[in-house]
Amino acid sequence: MIRARAVRFAVAALAAALVASACSSDDDSDDAERVTRDLSDAAAASFDAHGSVEQVWVTGAEPGVALELVASEGAVVAFGEADDEGSLILRGVEPGDEYRVATVAATEGDAPVQASETLAVGAPDDHPSADFYADQEIATGYGYLETRDGTLLAINVTLPGPVEDGPYPTVIEYSGYDPANPEEAEPGSLIAGTLGYATVGVNVRGTGCSGGAFQFFETLQSTDGYDVVETIAAQPWVEHGTVGMVGISYPGIAQLFVAATQPPHLAAITPLSVIGDTARGTLYPGGILNSGFATEWAEERKREAEPGGQEWAQRRIDAGDETCAQNQRLRGQNPDIIAMIEDNQYWTDEIAAPLAPELFVDRIDVPVFMAGAFQDEQTGGYFANMIDEFADNPQAWFTLTNGGHTDSLGPEIFSRYMEFLSLFVAREVPRRAPTAGVVVSTIGGAIFGTDVALPPERFTDVTDYDEAVERFESDPRVRVLFENGAGGAPGAPVPTFEAGFDAWPLPGTTETAWYFDEAGALVSDAPDEAAADSYRYDTSRAQVTTFSGGTDEVWRALPEWQWPAPLDGASVAYETDALDAPVVMVGGGSVDLWIRSDGPDADLQATITEVRPDGQEVYVQSGWLRASHRALADDATELRPRHSHTEADAADLPGGEFVEARVELFPFAHVFRAGSRVRIVVEAPGASRPRWKFDAVEPVAGQRIEIGRGGAQASRVVLPVLDGLDAPDALPPCPSLRGQPCRDYVEVVNAAGDD
DSSP states (O other), X not given: OOOGGGGOOOOOOGGGGSOOTTOBOOOOSTTSOOOBOOOTTOEEOSSEEEEOBSEEEEESOOTTOEEEEEOTTSBEEEEEEOOTTSOEEEESOOOEEEEEEEEOOOOTXXXXXXXXXXXXXXXXXXXXXXXXXXTOOOOSEEEEEEOTTSOEEEEEEEOSSOGGGOOBOEEEEEESSSTTOTTSOOHHHHHHHHTTOEEEEEEOTTSTTOOSOOOTTOHHHHHHHHHHHHHHHTSTTBGGGOEEEOOBSHHHHHHHHHHTXXXXXXXXXXXBSOOSOIIIIIISGGGOOBTTHHHHHHHHHHHHTSTTOSHHHHHHHHTTOHHHHHTTTTGGGOOOHHHHHHHOOSOOTTTTGGGOGGGTGGGOOSOEEEEEETTOTTTOSGGGGGGGGGTTOTTEEEEEESSOTTGGGSHHHHHHHHHHHIIIIIOSOOOOOTTHHHHHHHHIIIIISSOOOOOOOSOTTOOOHHHHXXXXXXXXXXXXXXXXXXXXXXXXXXXXXXXXXXXSSOTTEEEEEEEEOGGGBEESSOOSSOEEEEEEOOOTTTTOXXXXXXXXXXXXXXXXXXXXXXXXXXXXXXXXXXXXXXXXXXXXXXXXXXXXXXXXXOEEEEEEEEXXXXXEEEEEEEEEXXXXXXXXXXXXXXXXXXXXXXXXXXXXXXXXXXXXXXXXXXXXXXXXXTTOEEEEEEESSOSSSSSOOBOOOOOOTTOEEEEEESGGGOOEEEEEEEOSOOOOSSOOOSSOSTTOOEEEOOOOOOEEOOO
């Protein structure tokens, strides 16, 4: 069984790159007084100190003792106090070779100063020699792997047969869940193992039985991943001396971070259901805190990173695993990620940028198979924005679909996933394993709650490996599955059709604008006369979701959606005339609002839907924006109004004046049929996602939002219309589309604003 808990997403704090409160560096200004220490007469330390990547960690100190990090010339560059376990981590340390950790200078009657031996602090690209990896012997079953700074990571190795029958094609699953748990495998390992791969589950530092402290994707987790890849690849039971990486969600995201460090013996990665930007894509969409899934997930990570916080790790400790017990000593140095989320609502290059894969995936130089869903209820659909950053990688393929968090495991995607692993990890012509049917049947029953079947094999006529690679490489880089859920039994993860493209954004896309007009119309030309509509700024639905069942229930074929109609008087809506012909849209969009309000700030949610001729309305996608975050980044485009989200650019709404606020619609793919109408609804955030909630700006008394239309304040929507793609004529059943609930259409009569 694939456990629902194991297909969770990773999003956490913006604070991964923050210097922890236990560490403080001295002022670098020229006139700052520099504290120095003479350690020539210091006694040998009774504690252990180790250099790491831009960090120093200490264990075995006297609880509460003050410690200083002293550079070679005697300058004190950081300091902190040992916690109740006698541990301390000093973060944000400049690389160098001759640091020492010392107790603070003694006063009369105190114990003498103690100082460690010299230690080195490395840079992220200061990798160990090949011998460091080759000298580690990793046996099958549960054990520990040593990283460059001496930290021991918990791992669990499972081979598809006796070690003497190897070597075996091998994959790694790496995350802060429990991939090293010897009692139960995570989905990526379970699937790959069933398909005949050796699997290695590894817990990131600070989780499970792994040593160290936990921060969400700090640099050390990436360099640890580099060490894991190189150590496992050096084992004699690994075929070809290279490894792949697998996993959905958290372990999928981890692959992007690790692959960007370019381990020499990484063969390929398969990131499924990932993020493109932690801050702008999931944690603070549009600058609004996602107080639903995102912060709930962070709270769970905080709990599980406590000593013995994962049940399987506590059981090992209770059973006498001394290494696991010792590895809990630095957990008191975990930053408070919830506090850091709350304290970092603005974008900074120091904190947020390192957590945005979109900004570094261009460094990934191995084959990539990535898949995700536009309406992912956990990560959101923002991931598609980073596809173009892989442009220089000739072996990167992407599959996009409507649906939720687990739709990257649907049969149409899973069949290509198996081919990819065969070609780029096992290095063999794809041949469907006898167990493949069992795997997909298990996925269908356990996740989707319906029977699913694999599509026909594609390589039955190929015997030459190079020919097989060439055929796979001829596939379009971007594959879009349309109307997932309507191609088989209603709600089953089967599309009605698909299309392939060579790039993202898709070639043939036309930036098409429709303007807001009177009587709630969307028209192709901007009205000449300026006017306005208005709505009550009502945040009563900010904590309302569109699904109230369990995590796994939303992945079923036909979930019981609860998608309410817009609140009367608390929204405005605009619709096109009935379409004369089908209109296909693929990509992101921009809802360019001219707004005026009697309050200093407001949160905006813009939702695009299809109003069908049968009276049903289908959810397509949403976007969000805190009005005070309306300043655009330098790389904003017509279809992608990326915002800077910096504190310096934040500005309250000017009373009595219209200002432009462009809301970024997350990427989507949808066919609007002939006879349907395209609808845009603008309101306060909420009641739009299965698991997202919003920490919305509260309204001032009687606050209203005015939406300008026409003249100098012509609000509009710009959408990605794809030319030249034929779609089936028939409307899909409603409901059926995965991740896209239906509701009875309810007309919104826009209230007039002040001219």
